[in-house]
Amino acid sequence: MSLIELPLPDSAVMNARDQIVRDLVGICGEGAVISDEDGRRTFETDALTAYRRMPLAVVLPTSTEDVAAVLKYAKAHGIKVVPRGAGTSLCGGALPAEDAIVLGVSKMNRVLELDYQNRFARVETGITNLAISAAVAEEGFFYAPDPSSQLACTLAGNLAMNSGGAHCLKYGVTTNNVLGVKLVTMDGE
Ligand SMILES: Cc1cc2nc3c(=O)[nH]c(=O)nc-3n(C[C@H](O)[C@H](O)[C@H](O)COP(=O)(O)OP(=O)(O)OC[C@H]3O[C@@H](n4cnc5c(N)ncnc54)[C@H](O)[C@@H]3O)c2cc1C
Missing domain, CATH: 3.30.465.10 (Uridine Diphospho-n-acetylenolpyruvylglucosamine Reductase; domain 3)
Structure with a gap:
C-alpha cells in the first residue's frame, strides 16, 4: 500500500515553536495548552492511524472567545490550525501537520x-x-x-x-x- 505524501513543515514556524507555545498560554492560560511530547503524541493521529504527525502544540480552549483569539493569532502569524473533536474521523480529517496547532474543543462540552x-x-x-x-x-x-x-x-x-x-x-x-x-x-x- 502506498501512503499519501504529507507536506513538509514550514521551518520558520517550527523554529518559533517555543514562542508560539508562550503566546498560546498567554491567550488561553497554561491549563489549556499541551506542549510536551507525550501530551502532543495523543493528538498525532485520528482513527485513520496509518498517518501520524506530531503537532506543534495543542490548545483546548473553554470558550468561543478563546477559540476566536487563537484563530486570530494563528492567522496573523501564518500558522496552520487543525480543528479536532474526539479524533474518531476515519479519513484523516483531524490529522495534524507538524507546523500546525491542533485546536481541540473537548473542554467545551456543556x-x-x-x-x-x-x-x-x-x-x-x-x-x-x-x-x-x-x-x-x-x-x-x-x-x-x-x-x-x-x-x-x-x-x-x-x-x-x-x-x-x-x-x-x-x-x-x-x-x-x-x-x-x-x-x-x-x-x-
Ligand atoms: C468505531 C467508529 C464508528 C464510526 N461510526 C460512524 C457512523 O456510524 N456514522 C458516521 O457518520 N461516522 C462514523 N464514524 C466516523 C466518526 O465518528 C464521525 O465522522 C464523527 O462525526 C467524528 O466526530 P469527532 O468528534 O471524532 O471528530 P474529529 O475526528 O475530531 O474531526 C472530524 C472532522 O471535523 C473537523 N472538526 C472537528 N471539530 C471541529 C470544529 N470545532 N470546527 C471545525 N471543524 C471541526 C476536524 O478537523 C475533522 O476534519 C465512526 C468512527 C469510528 C472510529
Whole structure:
C-alpha cells in the first residue's frame, strides 16, 4: 500500500515553536495548552492511524472567545490550525501537520439550554453525541443522528462530517437536526 505524501513543515514556524507555545498560554492560560511530547503524541493521529504527525502544540480552549483569539493569532502569524473533536474521523480529517496547532474543543462540552416544548437543545460544540441524549433521556427524548462512535464523537465532528447512524433513516442526518450554529471563521471573526 502506498501512503499519501504529507507536506513538509514550514521551518520558520517550527523554529518559533517555543514562542508560539508562550503566546498560546498567554491567550488561553497554561491549563489549556499541551506542549510536551507525550501530551502532543495523543493528538498525532485520528482513527485513520496509518498517518501520524506530531503537532506543534495543542490548545483546548473553554470558550468561543478563546477559540476566536487563537484563530486570530494563528492567522496573523501564518500558522496552520487543525480543528479536532474526539479524533474518531476515519479519513484523516483531524490529522495534524507538524507546523500546525491542533485546536481541540473537548473542554467545551456543556449543555446550555433545554427547551422540550420546542424540541430544541443548545449545547457547546465539544459535547459528545451520546451526552446530548443522556441529558434529555429523563424526559423521554433523544438526539436522533447516532453514529456508532456516539460514545466518543463530538457534535463538532458530527457537524463537519454530517454524521449519522441507524436513526437517520427515519430522522435525517446531522444537517437535518441542526437549527443553527455560532461559528468562528479561520480569521477569528
Ligand atoms: C468505531 C467508529 C464508528 C464510526 N461510526 C460512524 C457512523 O456510524 N456514522 C458516521 O457518520 N461516522 C462514523 N464514524 C466516523 C466518526 O465518528 C464521525 O465522522 C464523527 O462525526 C467524528 O466526530 P469527532 O468528534 O471524532 O471528530 P474529529 O475526528 O475530531 O474531526 C472530524 C472532522 O471535523 C473537523 N472538526 C472537528 N471539530 C471541529 C470544529 N470545532 N470546527 C471545525 N471543524 C471541526 C476536524 O478537523 C475533522 O476534519 C465512526 C468512527 C469510528 C472510529
